[in-house]
Amino acid sequence: MNSRPVARLDNMSKRNTAGGPQRGGQAQLFVVPGEDLGESKGQDIGHGVIAIEGRLRAIKQGRLRQKGSTLSVDPTYTRYIPRPSDLVIGYIEGCTNNIWFVELGAPFNAILPMSLGPGKVEFGGTRSVMDIGDCILCRVQEVEETHSSVVTMKGLGLRKIRSGVIEEISPHLIGRLIGKGGDSLRRLKEETECRIVVADNGRMWVDGNLDGILRVRNILDELSEGSNSNSSGGEA
Amino acid sequence: MGGYGDVQMIDENGLRVDGRGPSDLREISIETGVVPVADGSCRMKWGTNEAIVAVYGPMEAHPRKIQRQDRAVLDVAYNMAPFSTTDRMRPGFNRRSREISKVTKDALESVVLLELYPRSKIRISIEIVSAEAGTRCVGLTAASVALADAGIPMTDMVVSVASGKVNDVVICDLNKEEDNYGEADLPMGILPNSGELVFLQMDGDLSQEEFNQAWQLNMDAAQAIHEKMVESLKGGDSQ
Numbered sequence: 001m002n003s004r005p006v007a008r009l010d011n012m013s014k015r016n017t018a019g020g021p022q023r024g025g026q027a028q029l030f031v032v033p034g035e036d037l038g039e040s041k042g043q044d045i046g047h048g049v050i051a052i053e054g055r056l057r058a059i060k061q062g063r064l065r066q067k068g069s070t071l072s073v074d075p076t077y078t079r080y081i082p083r084p085s086d087l088v089i090g091y092i093e094g095c096t097n098n099i100w101f102v103e104l105g106a107p108f109n110a111i112l113p114m115s116l117g118p119g120k121v122e123f124g125g126t127r128s129v130m131d132i133g134d135c136i137l138c139r140v141q142e143v144e145e146t147h148s149s150v151v152t153m154k155g156l157g158l159r160k161i162r163s164g165v166i167e168e169i170s171p172h173l174i175g176r177l178i179g180k181g182g183d184s185l186r187r188l189k190e191e192t193e194c195r196i197v198v199a200d201n202g203r204m205w206v207d208g209n210l211d212g213i214l215r216v217r218n219i220l221d222e223l224s225e226g227s228n229s230n231s232s233g234g235e236a
Numbered sequence: 237m238g239g240y241g242d243v244q245m246i247d248e249n250g251l252r253v254d255g256r257g258p259s260d261l262r263e264i265s266i267e268t269g270v271v272p273v274a275d276g277s278c279r280m281k282w283g284t285n286e287a288i289v290a291v292y293g294p295m296e297a298h299p300r301k302i303q304r305q306d307r308a309v310l311d312v313a314y315n316m317a318p319f320s321t322t323d324r325m326r327p328g329f330n331r332r333s334r335e336i337s338k339v340t341k342d343a344l345e346s347v348v349l350l351e352l353y354p355r356s357k358i359r360i361s362i363e364i365v366s367a368e369a370g371t372r373c374v375g376l377t378a379a380s381v382a383l384a385d386a387g388i389p390m391t392d393m394v395v396s397v398a399s400g401k402v403n404d405v406v407i408c409d410l411n412k413e414e415d416n417y418g419e420a421d422l423p424m425g426i427l428p429n430s431g432e433l434v435f436l437q438m439d440g441d442l443s444q445e446e447f448n449q450a451w452q453l454n455m456d457a458a459q460a461i462h463e464k465m466v467e468s469l470k471g472g473d474s475q
Binding site: 032107146 | 465
């Protein structure tokens, strides 16, 4: 038998994490699901955290964030889950006589009833107003417990998108794209002279001249790639 | 001894056929994000075993009759590639892969917070690219890393590892020869943070005392493997 490299129990362990994650001095700490985050007493539970038997535990991988008394995890990756009043960009994926079905990049398609559609539509005339494949800017009206959601196009600026391009990034990167108080998004708009609408489901509408659109696209690609090289671990 | 027990597989120094001591694991390496189109993925090499796991979802469950109004369903497919073993595996499902898919699903259901995604489905594809022994453990462990990579909420990650008995010696992490000619095999799925068990199978017989020994070997190994998993997820930016 040829001898293969062997990992012995005593040399595999490089760190001693028995005392839970060491939070001292580090502003942001990377956690993985199941990681113990200390006592739950006096702490409020934020996103990605659960309390089990008086102790807090991470349920997603991401960066730990303490804001006031709320402990939460900013996940490295999530799918979009609709929440009421989210601004979203969706594609029409089907229609009946009085309902459009809208794809939002979420687990379930949202419905857009005729009564919440753009302008006046006659019964049976849904396809003549917005056909399958059309792109719309809309707002999430309500989300049921079973995750089916209703979107609306009644509201300022909500419309069918007829010009420009749609770009997509992962929803968890939106915060980084917008920046503190919208700084980096404002800078991006000024630099590229484009009109940019960032929706909460990670899609964005970019309208402007071709040069500007291409520049926006490059910047988004950089943002996505940068986050990939950070989050995915490589050989361990 | 099942007719096989007389094969000498542990030498006078207590070392095994591949030079390991009784409680030593084979070399493990884990990599995440290996399938770019998937929501989460993981490649795990464990000795000469290799598994690739891709996780998709949560997404709408189809057909509708499999939907559950109060929780998500897991769709686990364990499959061995035809080229994964020395004699060609017939492609497609068989009894063995169905069984492993089911026990993997049951083990993962106890950690994934399914009730957060009613009516949805989370699809987990486990592909064994190279098989030696203990592929169910590799598949289950890699699946929990891939789920973490996909951002699926879980109370803990499952670590799966097997111990067994060869020549009346209880040993950890059986290789092919020990699995084929040994006397017992005890794969377990362990939650490393609480020490709870979500998966347990046994082939062959162990006495009460041997069982306890094998149990302890698995528990210790699980901690070591868990550290590898955490390391791979945290990657370069843990510091």
